[in-house]
Amino acid sequence: MTLSIQSIEENEIVTLVLQGDVDTKTAPELLEVLTNLKLKEISHLKIELTEVNFMSSAGLRALVFAKQKMVHDSVVSVVNANEEIKDVITKTGLSTAVSFINS
């Protein structure tokens, strides 16, 4: 199982386009990309999940990490997440901090 991550930066908006599974093995790659971003300077972080079928709690922890490092009124969105991933985000209460976007 692999994960590829493409980062697109436009002013204060950063989009990470993920492809693959985000699990125990691959989530550290996402965390590394997030760690290397200047999160405090980002107003909107979009995580594009169109090509992601699976996200475990390791992936959710990466989302929480990002949200906690960003300034208070910044936004974290997941884009085109499948129903199962949305369900897990909602179930864990993270939907109060992570918005869903369908494009």
Place this chain on the structure above:
Amino acid sequence: MENLNPNPNVLNKIVVPPSMERWDELMEFVSSESRKNISDKKKSYGLILAAEEIISNIVRVSEGKEKILIEISSQKRISEDKKLLFDLSIADNGIHFDPEFETLKNPCPDIPVSDRKIGGLGLFLVKNSCDHVSYVYKNPFNIYTLSVYIDQIEEDQ
């Protein structure tokens, strides 16, 4: 590792050392067995999610230690309430770890994400992604059983 699950109803089984080197093999087994035996996509996803969390814990505490194995087996069985269940049993002979599913609470019910400690999220997902979860310790084995209902058995069958 002795045969942990001699039950003749076992469909398939994998026994390997719990390491990141074998991660893909373990997850391929879990995904394949779940998707093959559970038609409901949401239930199948939930079982894979729960199994991923358990396997991740076992790998994390066992990585690099000798003579530790993980066994994952799949089976179908009839529950006490006459329903058909699909089980994934995950056993290891590593560190004794009781997740205490019975008393496990939502780790973060009303805490804002900005203040949240993320520990405990994995076990919360295990408990809430399956129809039944159980843990027993049969020295020296931790045995986790994750179950989902897959069909209704008619009274006259």
